[in-house]
Amino acid sequence: MYFDFETLARKDRYKLLVSTVLPRPIAFVTSLDEKGRINAAPFSFFNAMSAHPPVVVIGVNADETRSKDTIHNVRATGEFVVNMVCEAFAEEMVVCAADFPPGENELEAAGLESLPSVKVKPPRVAASPVNMECVLQTVVALGNDQNIVIGRVVAMHVKDEFLDAEKLYVATERLGVIGRMHGTGWYARTTDLVQYPRITYAQWLERHGRRKAGE
C-alpha cells in the first residue's frame, strides 16, 4: 500500500515510521539542568553517524514532557551521557520515560544508581554496560519543535566483564542490549543472531566466473 507522506495526518506518519524503522537502538540520556539537577530519559531515534569524528545523533521532540527537559539541558550545558540499555534495567528505564515534572530526578525515582563521568558533568548510569560521554556539536532544528541533537563522543566506558581489553574486542552478544520495536512498549532482544559475511567485488566476480576489466 502507498502512503503520500505530504498529505498523511501527523499521527499516522508517526505510527508508520515507528513501526517500520526497526530495530532502533536506545539512548538512555542523562543530563543536568543549570542548577545541577539530574534528568534521565530514553530515546530511540538514535544512532552513531561516524567514527572519525565519533558522532552520535538523537531525534528529540521538544513537545513531549520528557524530551523538553533533555533538549533544554543539552542546550544549556552542552553536555550529556548516552547510556546503552540492557534488559537488566529495562523496567527502570521505562519509568524514566514517564512525564515527571522538571527538576525531579528520574534516576532516583526509578531506583537507578549513577556514577561520575570523567570529561562531562552529567553522571552515567551504573547499571548500563556502555556509557558514552558526549559534548553537544550542534542542534539541527527541523521545525515544529523537532530537533536533531548532534553530539561528539569524547569518552566511552565499557564494563570490564564484556571486554577483551587487549584486542578491544567487545562481547557484543553478551551485552544484552535491547532495541525498540513498536506499539505499547515492545522491545527486541539481541539474542537471535544470524551471520551474513561481507564479500568483496573480487570474490563476487570469482563466484560468477567473471574477471575484472583488463585482466
Place this chain on the structure above:
Amino acid sequence: MYFDFETLARKDRYKLLVSTVLPRPIAFVTSLDEKGRINAAPFSFFNAMSAHPPVVVIGVNADETRSKDTIHNVRATGEFVVNMVCEAFAEEMVVCAADFPPGENELEAAGLESLPSVKVKPPRVAASPVNMECVLQTVVALGNDQNIVIGRVVAMHVKDEFLDAEKLYVATERLGVIGRMHGTGWYARTTDLVQYPRITYAQWLERHGRRKAGE
C-alpha cells in the same frame, strides 16, 4: 574500562562504536547517478529522527567505495529510497555492500528486482517489505569525508500482507526486519520480543503511595 575518544586511534573508536551502539536498523539505499544508472548500498548508521516533519538520517562515510557512489548520487540528484531489509534478501543485500565500481548496478548483480517509485526517480527494491521515498534536505559535513544525509520522507510503501489498512496497523513482528550487530556480518533477528509498557507520572505516584503536589 575507560576510553578517551580524543586520543584513541580511529580504527579503535570505530570498533567500539559499532560493537556497542546496537541493534542498528538498516537502510538499503537506492539512488541514481546523473546518467540514470542505479546504485544500491546498505547503511546501518541510520534512523528516523522526527515524524513531523518526517525525517530520516544516514551516516555516509565517503571514503568507502560503496558510500562514495551513494553520497555522490544523493548530492547530484537530491533523491533516494530507503528500503528496509528482511532476512528473505539479506544475502543479496550483502552482495550490494561489495566494492562494485561506479556505474555497476548492484541490484542486478545481486539478482534483486526493482519497482518504480511514485514521487522520486530512484526505483525501490521489490523484495523489501517497506520502502521510503526520500528527498534530500541537507548534508551535514562532519569533516574527514564523513557526512550526515538528512532526508525528508515524501512517501512510503508497505506490502499489503503486513498491513491492516483501516487502522494503519503494521504487523511489525511479521516484517522480519533484521538489525546490524557487530563484527564480520552479524545481524539480529527481530523475533525474541519482550514488552515493557510505558507508565505515566500519575501511575508512578500511585504505585509509590504518593500524591501530586497540591492534591
